[in-house]
Amino acid sequence: MLRLPRFQLHTPATVEDAALLLREHHAAEQDGAKTGTPGITVMLVAGGTDLYPNMKRRQFTPSTLIALGRALPRGIQNGGLRPAGPLPLGVTIGAGATLAAVASDTRVLSGYRALAESAIAISTPQLRNMGTIGGNLCLDTRCNWYDQSLFWRMAEGMCMKTDPSVVCRVAPSSPRCLAVASADMVPALLALGASARVVNSEGERVIALADMYRDDGISHLTIGRDDIVTEVILPPADGWRSTYLKLRDRGSFDFPIVGVAAAVRLDGGIVREARLAMTAVGSRPMLVAAAAAALIGSRLEDDAIAAAAAAAHKIARPMDNTSGTIAQRKKTVPVFATRALASLREN
Amino acid sequence: MTKELLQLRVNGESHTVAAEPHHTLLEVLREELQLTGTKHGCELGECGACTVLVDGVPVLSCLTLPAQLDDRAEVTTVEGLARAGEGAPGSDATMLHPLQTAFAEEGAAQCGYCTPGMLMAAKALLDTNPRPSRDEIAHAISGNLCRCTGYTAIYEAIEKAAQAR
Numbered sequence: 001m002l003r004l005p006r007f008q009l010h011t012p013a014t015v016e017d018a019a020l021l022l023r024e025h026h027a028a029e030q031d032g033a034k035t036g037t038p039g040i041t042v043m044l045v046a047g048g049t050d051l052y053p054n055m056k057r058r059q060f061t062p063s064t065l066i067a068l069g070r071a072l073p074r075g076i077q078n079g080g081l082r083p084a085g086p087l088p089l090g091v092t093i094g095a096g097a098t099l100a101a102v103a104s105d106t107r108v109l110s111g112y113r114a115l116a117e118s119a120i121a122i123s124t125p126q127l128r129n130m131g132t133i134g135g136n137l138c139l140d141t142r143c144n145w146y147d148q149s150l151f152w153r154m155a156e157g158m159c160m161k162t163d164p165s166v167v168c169r170v171a172p173s174s175p176r177c178l179a180v181a182s183a184d185m186v187p188a189l190l191a192l193g194a195s196a197r198v199v200n201s202e203g204e205r206v207i208a209l210a211d212m213y214r215d216d217g218i219s220h221l222t223i224g225r226d227d228i229v230t231e232v233i234l235p236p237a238d239g240w241r242s243t244y245l246k247l248r249d250r251g252s253f254d255f256p257i258v259g260v261a262a263a264v265r266l267d268g269g270i271v272r273e274a275r276l277a278m279t280a281v282g283s284r285p286m287l288v289a290a291a292a293a294a295l296i297g298s299r300l301e302d303d304a305i306a307a308a309a310a311a312a313h314k315i316a317r318p319m320d321n322t323s324g325t326i327a328q329r330k331k332t333v334p335v336f337a338t339r340a341l342a343s344l345r346e347n
Numbered sequence: 348m349t350k351e352l353l354q355l356r357v358n359g360e361s362h363t364v365a366a367e368p369h370h371t372l373l374e375v376l377r378e379e380l381q382l383t384g385t386k387h388g389c390e391l392g393e394c395g396a397c398t399v400l401v402d403g404v405p406v407l408s409c410l411t412l413p414a415q416l417d418d419r420a421e422v423t424t425v426e427g428l429a430r431a432g433e434g435a436p437g438s439d440a441t442m443l444h445p446l447q448t449a450f451a452e453e454g455a456a457q458c459g460y461c462t463p464g465m466l467m468a469a470k471a472l473l474d475t476n477p478r479p480s481r482d483e484i485a486h487a488i489s490g491n492l493c494r495c496t497g498y499t500a501i502y503e504a505i506e507k508a509a510q511a512r
Contacts, residue, residue, distance in 0.1 A: 002390040004369045009414055052371075052410045053391040069415050124490025125468070126398055126407045252489035253393060 002056040002149075007065045015071045015199050015230050018044070023201040025064050028226040033218045036162045037140075044068055044228060046096060047131040049123070050139050058150040059140075059162060072096030072134060072230060076105045090236040095134025095229045100125070102133055102185075111237030114261045118188035118244040124252050133185060134229045137196060137209070141179035141217045141283055142255060143321040145169040161218050168217075170321040178319050179217030179283060182255040186213070186285040188244045189232065190277035191263035197231035198223055206233065213284035220283055239265045239272075241344045245336040247280075249323050256280040257324040258332040260312070262340035264295060269346055271295045276308055276337060281316040281329060288312045291337070305341045309334035353413050356420065357382065358427030366413065373397045373408035376424060384425035384463050388492075395491030398464035399424050405471040405490075425463035428470065445508040446470060455504035457495035465491050469505045478509055 012018040022028075025042035032040050043062040045051050046069065054060050073094030091107050102108055103119035122128060122136070145159040153162065159169045161177045168174040186209065194209045207223070209232075214222050223229070242263035248254035259279040264271045276291035290311035298304035318329035350365040357380060366375045373390075376382045376399070388396030390409045397409040400423040401416065416422075428444040446466050449455070456462040465488055472479055472487035479487065484505050485498075493501060 001387065003374070004371065006367075006369050009368045009412065011414060048410050048412070048415070049392055049407075053393075056391060067412070067415050123392070124395065125487060126395060126405050126490045127392060129404050130406050130410065 004052060004055050005058065005061045007062055010064065010066045011069070012066065012071050015068075015228055018066050018068055018071050018228055019199055019201040019226070021064075021066050022226045022228070028200075028224050030225045031219075032161075033216075034164060036158075036164055037218070038162055040225070042066070042225075044138075046072065046135040047098070047127075048135075049127045049131040050135065054140060054147075057148065059146060068096065068134075068228065072132070072228075074098075074101070076101065076107065078107065090234040092234070093133055093232040095132060095137075095231055097133050099128040099131045099133065099136065099185075103128065111240070112188075112192050112234055112242065114188040114191055114242035114244040114263060115185060115234075118184040118246070118259070118261065121244065121246045121248075121256075122184050123254075133232055136183045136185045137189075137212070137229055137232070138221060139183040139186075141177075141220050142182045143170065143177075143179040143217065145321065146179055170319050176215075177217030177283070178321060179220075180281075180319070180322055181213065181220065181279050181283055181285045182322075183279065183285070184244070184246060184256055184259055187259050187261040187277035187279040188242070189234075190285055190287050191242055191244075191261035191275040192240070193235045193263075193275065195233045196229050197233060198227045199230050200224065200226045200228065204230070210287055215282060215284045217283045239267060241266065243340050243343050245340050247324070247329070247332050247336065254323070257322045258316075258318075258329050258336060260333065260336040260340050262337065262344060264300070264341070264344050266344075266346060269299050271298050271300060271304075274308075276312055276341070278312060278316060278333060280322065281318045281333060286315060288315060288337075290314075295341070300341060300345045305338050308341060309337040312337045351414075354418065355380075355413060355416075355422060357422045358424060359421075364413075368412070368414055370413075371409055372399070372411040372413050372416070372422070375413050376408060376422075382424050382426050386460055386463055388460070388464070393492075394461070395464045395468065395488075396461055398467045398491065400467055400471055403471060403474060405468050423467070423470075425466055428466060444470070445511040446473070446505065449504040449508040449511065450501075453500050453504040453507060455496060455500040461491055461493045461495075465493065465501055469501075469508070472505070473509055473512065477512060479505070481506070 042064040074096040079089045099119045170178045244261045247258040265273040274292045274295035276288040279285040291308035294307035313334040316333040353364045386396040388394035
């Protein structure tokens with residue numbers, strides 16, 4: 001039987017109380033890169049669909065767990081409750097909104113289709129009823145050498161992510177952990193230009209999602225361990241069309257081994273703005289800047305799409321640490337980019 | 348670490364349960380309430396064998412902490428499907444849920460290990476969509492693995508139960 005390790009559970013009623021608990025337990029000083037992930041002593045949990053399996057496998061063994069279910073906002077609303085600084089408001093989604101709620105929301109379905117498609121592509125119906133959008137944004141990176149039972153890892157040998165004294169097992173000469181960004185919603189949200197509201201005991205701030213990730217399998221989030229994502233903020237959807245495509249082994253359960261999101265704002269059939277984003281082909285989700293340059297001003301003609309797809313292919317860096325092969329995943333990137341962008345043409 | 352008292356509503360009954368805070372709903376149901384119908388499968392969210400309903404919504408009990416449930420949450424397990432005393436007129440026999448009857452009649456349970464989770468996922472579907480299409484059924488149980496049936500008998504049983512309601 002796989003039991004969770006023992007921990008002290010806190011269930012704060014407000015985000016502010018959760019932030020104070022994080023400060024009280026010195027969360028900001030936690031550093032998985034120095035201790036290995038099992039050395040992190042205080043963690044947040046929302047739906048628990050990723051953290052609890054990881055804890056059962058002893059990838060994390062926090063002595064203090066702060067459950068956010070009662071604290072996080074869950075609503076999806078036009079404009080949101082509070083001003084978001086200089087950003088124009090479209091829709092705000094409470095970080096506690098379940099994946100199922102996001103996937104079925106009429107505003108998301110009509111204005112932010114890539115987000116709905118990414119949400120419905122995550123795992124299974126049961127998981128989508130439990131997992132949250134905030135949790136998906138903070139999803140741990142994954143690797144064939146990491147997402148294994150403690151027994152397997154003790155027999156085979158630990159990896160850099162759980163034991164910093166060990167080399168990366170995927171590429172022993174790598175100076176950093178190569179675990180893979182695996183959250184489906186993040187490329188969709190990057191393509192849609194989303195931001196996140198983040199709260200800690202000092203206050204709150206809004207950061208662009210594009211600035212929330214770094215290319216490091218251990219320290220993959222730029223926000224601190226004392227930060228709580230409380231809202232996802234989407235800009236107005238006017239004129240935007242978007243979609244998300246996911247490669248996985250089975251049509252259910254599985255994490256992406258390639259994920260591509262595309263969004264364009266069309267005006268008279270001409271692309272005025274464009275974003276192409278990818279996941280599962282590196283330790284962080286990526287916006288493909290050169291793809292946007294190739295698309296803007298076009299009518300999504302074949303050659304413009306081909307240039308954008310080539311730009312995505314150029315920067316995709318899959319490693320041999322998920323299901324599928326490196327070649328298969330690398331080749332899938334331009335295929336999916338082409339399909340996604342072609343589907344956004346106006347009839 | 349000592350056990351803590353939990354208030355749980357399961358299959359229409361209120362329970363005060365002493366359980367360790369790191370024990371999942373699956374473990375509490377089986378070990379403290381002796382409701383062993385809900386099965387341990389992968390215990391990692393990858394099979395659906397432990398599916399129960401919380402306020403009518405299918406969730407995985409292996410990844411749910413009882414302390415995280417709302418105070419008034421209603422948990423339904425496979426033991427809550429059949430209704431005692433509602434069998435044949437004049438008897439005190441238990442009346443099976445139409446899904447249970449259909450699963451038995453269609454051979455939708457072979458080894459039977461996935462069946463409680465399948466039944467709960469199917470109940471949640473029929474409660475919200477009384478006449479689902481085959482695609483909707485497949486989608487609803489896409490979080491439940493079966494290693495025996497190949498799923499066809501399960502689809503047919505759910506369709507039969509839908510027609511019987």
